[in-house]
Amino acid sequence: MATWTIGSVTVTRVEEQLGITHVPCEKYFRGFERDVLERHLHWLAPDHYSPQHDRVITSVHSWLIRAGDLTILLDTCGGNHKERPWTPRFHQLDTPFLQRLRAAGAAPEDIDLVLCTHLHADHVGWNTMLRDGRWVPTFPNAKYLFSRTDDAYWDVRKNPAMANDPRHMAYEDSVLPVVQSGQAVLVDDGYNVTNQLSIEAAPGHSPGHVVVRLAEQGRRAVFCGDVIHHALQVYAPHWNHMADERPADAAVSRRRLLESCAEQGSLLFPIHFGAPHVAAIEHATGGFAVKFVPGVP
Ligand SMILES: [Zn+2]
Known part of the structure; x- marks a missing residue:
């Protein structure tokens, strides 16, 4: 389990899954260009791409952030x-995610805040767990921060058209029980979580997608959710992901994210990059370049 330090803040990666995607590259990325993949093969294998399967490798993890007194x-x-x-x-699924969270030093009752960058199934799942046949909040002492725009989009009570989309099931079992328990806080662009952490709108992958920016002792990081899925998109920011709800907006948010990382020296903490999972972004000829930043085991 790796940890990164930004000033007095520590960030630990808690893994749920790491492996090849279940769809070909041509489907995973909209606008995929094979020559870009081939140009970068020397660093893509084995952590970001499996030549044997011709599939990209992606991670699914949470970031455990300790900032001041907050977990x-x-x-x-x-x-x-x-x-x-x-x-x-x-x-x-049946994964030992909560054991891994404990191994990182946090029991469910220790979590003070849960932040969801958006309300897709792979970003809200551990919000709840099954107890006596009911979905209940996994983190009993936490406030959960959800994007107000995403909440309005995925909740069929607010957006009846969503009833035809099976993906609203994730809202029903992983967001609604948190709203009903009174633990949800709906937030907008510019919301300050603490004096170090703030919410910024980055729409496209979902209508209300947000990123969380950290500024601490002159150092910066950004938790970018699914504004970018794969390190290869640093070299092809115009490639959208198959699940980007609003592709034109997604591409704008992605480019803005990379630009801000390169300009401000913000360390990028995505949710789906392969090992070592965290990167610095630099300006390069014709665009951007990725420089991976391993954590401390
Ligand atoms: Zn995702």
Whole structure:
């Protein structure tokens, strides 16, 4: 388990899954260009691409952030025992995620804040767990911060059209029980979580997607959720992901993210990059370059 330090803040990666995607590159990325992949093969294998399968490798993890007195969990993976007929990688999982969280030093009752960058199934799953046949919040003492725009989009009570999309099941079992328990806080662009952590709108992958920016003792980091999925997109920011709800907005948010990282020296903490999972972004001829930054084991 690796940890990164930003000033007085520590960030630990808690893994749920790491492996090849279940779809070909041509489907995973909209606008995929094979020559870009081939140009970068020398660093892509084995952590970001499997030549044997011709599939990209992606991670699904949470970031455990310790900032001052607060213990924060950012994005909560797929969760266990959830019905996800539209996405086999997240259907009826049974992973030791909570044991790994404990191994990182946090029991569920220790979590003060849960931050979800957006409300897709692989970012809200551990918000809840099954107890006596009911979905209950996994983190009993936490406030959960959700994007107000995403909440309005995925909740069929607010957006009846969503009833036709099976993905609203993730809202029903992983967000609604938190709202009903009174633990949810709906937030907008510019919301300050603490004096170090703030929420910024980055729409496209979902309508209300947000990133969380950290500024601490002159150092910066950004927890970018699914604004970018794969390190190869640093070299092809115009490639969208198959699940980007609003592709044109997604591409704008991705480029803005990379630009801000390169300009401000913000360390990038994505949710799906392969090992070592964290990167610095630099300006390069014609665009950007990735420089991976391993954590301390
Ligand atoms: Zn995701």
